[in-house]
Amino acid sequence: MSESLIPRGTLIVSCQARPDNPLHGPQFMGAMALAAAQGGASALRVNGAEDVRAAMPAGLPIIGIAKIVSEGFPVYITPSLAAAAELVEAGADIVALDATPRPRDGEPLAELIRRVSEDLATPVFADVSTLEEGLAAEQMGAAFISSTLAGYTDPAAPKAILPDLALIAALAARVSVPVIAEGRFNTPELARAALDAGAHAVVVGTMITNPREITRSFASALKRAP
Numbered sequence: 001m002s003e004s005l006i007p008r009g010t011l012i013v014s015c016q017a018r019p020d021n022p023l024h025g026p027q028f029m030g031a032m033a034l035a036a037a038q039g040g041a042s043a044l045r046v047n048g049a050e051d052v053r054a055a056m057p058a059g060l061p062i063i064g065i066a067k068i069v070s071e072g073f074p075v076y077i078t079p080s081l082a083a084a085a086e087l088v089e090a091g092a093d094i095v096a097l098d099a100t101p102r103p104r105d106g107e108p109l110a111e112l113i114r115r116v117s118e119d120l121a122t123p124v125f126a127d128v129s130t131l132e133e134g135l136a137a138e139q140m141g142a143a144f145i146s147s148t149l150a151g152y153t154d155p156a157a158p159k160a161i162l163p164d165l166a167l168i169a170a171l172a173a174r175v176s177v178p179v180i181a182e183g184r185f186n187t188p189e190l191a192r193a194a195l196d197a198g199a200h201a202v203v204v205g206t207m208i209t210n211p212r213e214i215t216r217s218f219a220s221a222l223k224r225a226p
């Protein structure tokens with residue numbers, strides 16, 4: 001049962017660093033994975049086959065993603081079966097993918113979820129931005145539904161600061177697979193609030209594994225007028 005891969009009420013740490021980040025690369029992400037494991041994380045979210053391999057020695061279940069930007073397509077989180085297959089080959093236990101209905105450079109969403117689940121025999125972690133997308137992803141066979149993309153699908157919308165706890169509560173009330181809270185859970189209190197809203201587990205990335213952003217948050221707080 002895929003639910004047993006991620007125990008209820010636990011913390012998943014996202015270890016990701018883009019190429020412009022000084023901590024980009026498997027050596028740093030492998031160390032982040034180990035630090036997360038020692039700190040009490042129950043699972044990891046990791047980008048790309050190379051970093052998945054580097055995170056394996058941490059000994060935790062790995063949710064693999066492959067961020068692939070294709071000109072003209074808004075979907076960039078594991079858009080295709082080929083990308084998912086590379087992650088599974090590298091050792092990912094679960095594959096996370098964009099489950100919004102936006103245009104993608106890959107198989108249609110329902111086919112992608114079915115083939116990752118059946119052909120690759122790997123549970124799908126559906127990154128959604130709305131309740132409707134979560135309900136649809138569950139129907140398509142996703143094993144986990146996550147709020148990852150809430151606040152990130154409308155380029156014209158103002159930048160969201162807080163996580164979308166209302167979406168977590170709405171999903172938890174309507175879907176029967178585990179609902180995972182992800183996106184801007186930037187304090188332990190917000191992570192706790194996600195569980196209280198009905199989340200099965202919480203993913204935290206930036207505020208644990210991105211020292212540049214953590215530094216920025218401290219530096220800008222100090223610049224604010226008293």
Ligand SMILES: CC(=O)N[C@H](C=O)[C@@H](O)[C@H](O)[C@H](O)COP(=O)(O)O
Binds near residue numbers: 149182183205
């Ligand atoms: C929208 C998007 O592409 N989110 C990505 C998904 O993998 C990551 O950039 C986030 O860091 C991750 O979701 C964790 O969230 P946060 O860093 O806010 O704790």
